[in-house]
Amino acid sequence: MRRFADLLDALAFSAARNAKLRLLAEYFRTTPDPDRGWALAALTGALSFREAKPALIRELVSSRVDAELFKLSYDFVGDLAETAALIWPTQGLANASPDLDEIVTGLRSEGRARIAGKIVEWLDRLDATGRWALLKLITGSLRVGVSARLAKTALADAFGKPLDDVEEVWHSLTPPYAELFSWLADPDAPRPDTGAQPVFRPVMLAHPLEAGELEKLDPQQFRAEWKWDGIRVQLVSVGGQKRLYSRTGDDIGGAFPDVLEAMDFEGVLDGELLVGQGGIVAPFNDLQQRLNRKSVSAALVRTYPAFVRLYDVLMLGGEDCRPLSFDERRALLKATVPFDVSPLIPFASWEELAEQRAAPPSSAIEGVMLKRADSPYLAGRPKGPWFKWKRDPFVADCVLMYAQRGHGKRSSFYSDFTFGAWNGETLVPVGKAYFGFTDAELVELDKFVRANTVNRFGPVREVTPKLVLEVAFDSIARSKRHKSGVAMRFPRISRIRWDKPAAEADRVENLEALIEGAVA
Incomplete structure (x- = not known):
């Protein structure tokens, strides 16, 4: 120890x-x-x-x-x-x-x-x-700044093995990983055999498109498809065994028996887990009703039916498709798998694609994916083959209402902030954020909380409602679980509005208008 x-x-x-x-x-x-x-x-x-x-x-x-x-x-x-x-x-x-x-x-x-x-x-x-x-x-709350990916990277570095090889066998092994360490430490030891197990394969990820980068790319070399607002999943069906994994390799199939039942294929597929009916995608908030559950009731499945919109294929019928080009994999996917496949966006120039990105056909779209037509499926986040071109975030001015201390290095600072919008003459909470600000801004926010605390609820501090925070968020949807009736997706503090009076902050109806505008 x-x-x-x-x-x-x-x-x-x-x-x-x-x-x-x-x-x-x-x-x-x-x-x-x-x-x-x-x-x-x-x-x-x-x-x-x-x-x-x-x-x-x-x-x-x-x-x-x-x-x-x-x-x-x-x-x-x-x-x-x-x-x-x-x-x-x-x-x-x-x-x-x-x-x-x-x-x-x-x-x-x-x-x-x-x-x-x-x-x-x-x-x-x-x-x-x-x-x-x-x-x-x-x-189970280590909070030492080590992700699972970083730990596996260090493991590969320690023994001179490719990280992809470690990832490939990882999900077929269990703690304390004696077989894994034997293979890593002994050059003559056999690689752990995943056999016919329905194991997770490392996914391929995209780089955010940076300013000025698009002009350097040839539109004829890329394919475009919508970036759907769900969660990335991997479907694995091998020898009658079916698994649904998150992008980090967590088995989430227990919460989505309807998806498992529909997996009538032999192989490994890549897609986006969504909720909706008749091809219409519901807001992410609806998907959240089924996430993080070990099992779900029949009523919940009926109310929030799930499906997967496919992006790619890794394995099919025992064959490894990852070395094939994106175009070849997509043709194979459409020809052989009876699943919903994410449509390509036809375009001849970046300007034409930009116009379509600005007016997507669904509020459940959060941007565009760009994929080189000749790109193989590579684990990790290689620079060049795939890019994500997300739409600009929504922005709202909200009023700081509550604060709570953080964890780890932030345990001495109030760093978790709940903010609200006006509903008539009353402030109602609309979101919570704990990032987006600099270390220097954190010090100032912490000082404000300590100087303006008006009430205490255990570790939570209620503050005088006078500081306005500019909050950026990826999407917004109606929510019966929140008093305000709305729920933000990925809220973060983009600016501290020391200059703006709280009375001039946004109202709940402003946020509801964003929902209506997205749907329209």
């Missing part, structure tokens, strides 16, 4: 990507099995402990220290693991620090009653850094 704690601590204080890669690679090379496998699982989000919840941590800490002191400390620090690790009374026990395997095995095998005792024992045997790492592991 000592080495894992030191790794998390170093990662938390390393801002540079290359520095994080070096730390991770060194850990994977020098740490024995199975600890390095458990660490990899924790960093990639592959570990969860059903019986160990944040509520249990709060309960255990309150049993050792004054509950009010803990509450005030947690409110100030803003991070449960850090607060608990610092406030936990040091016992000075001589017992050896537990290793990571002991902790993970205990958390996975014990019931809630015994886990509570185990956690207390481990906390007593660890120092403050070890306690912090233990609690981060338990809560």
Whole structure:
């Protein structure tokens, strides 16, 4: 556990990507099995402990220290693991620090009653850094600036393997990945066999189109298709086994049995998961009703029917189609797969395409994709073959209403902001954002919150409604779940309007007009 704690601590204080890669690679090379496998699982989000919840941590800490002191400390620090690790009374026990395997095995095998005792024992045997790492592991909220992709990249770097090869076998393996590390560390070890398993393949991603870049591209070499406002998915059907994966490889099929049932093919397809009927795509907010669920009711399936609009094909009938050109793959897709295929946009010049992009046929379109006709399907985000040309974001002036402290490096700052629009004489919340501003602007926002707090609701601060924030967002839809009746997609703070009076901020009817305009 000592080495894992030191790794998390170093990662938390390393801002540079290359520095994080070096730390991770060194850990994977020098740490024995199975600890390095458990660490990899924790960093990639592959570990969860059903019986160990944040509520249990709060309960255990309150049993050792004054509950009010803990509450005030947690409110100030803003991070449960850090607060608990610092406030936990040091016992000075001589017992050896537990290793990571002991902790993970205990958390996975014990019931809630015994886990509570185990956690207390481990906390007593660890120092403050070890306690912090233990609690981060338990809560699953590492927040050390490492994505699953970065961890896999470091793993590939550590052993000199191509990242695509690691990605290709990743989803057929389970923690603590003994077979994976054996293959990586031993040149003579066989590559893990995915066999006929319905495993996820790394997806191909596009680069945002930058200013001046379009003029350098030949329109005759590219194909254009609409960028639909759903979530990117991969459909895998092998030997009667069917899976629906998100773009990051999470199995989301349990929430979409209707999509799984319709998968009448043998292969691996790439597309956009949408909700709607008769080819009409519903707002993203409707799709959200079915996301992040392990299962869904028949009524929910009827109310929000899902389907996939296909973009590409990776495998078909046991053949790898990825080396083929985009044109060849698309022709194969349309000829052999009985699914909805995203239509191409005919155009002769960039000017003509720009006109169509400005007036899309559906409010569920968030831009245009450009794909080279001769491009193979390459994992990752290669520069050149594919571009995304998103439409300009919507913008609204909203009033700051509530603020909450962030996590990790932002735990000392109020950085999560809820903002509202006017409904008559009343402000109603219309969204929440925690990015878009600079570090310097964060300091100013934090100062404003502290100086203008008028009420407290646990960790949330209500502020005087006088600061206007210019909020950018990708789309907006009606929502029965929100008091305002609208819901923004990907809101972010694009500007702080210190100069604008709150009374001049946007009204809910302004936002509703944006919905009507998008539909029209």
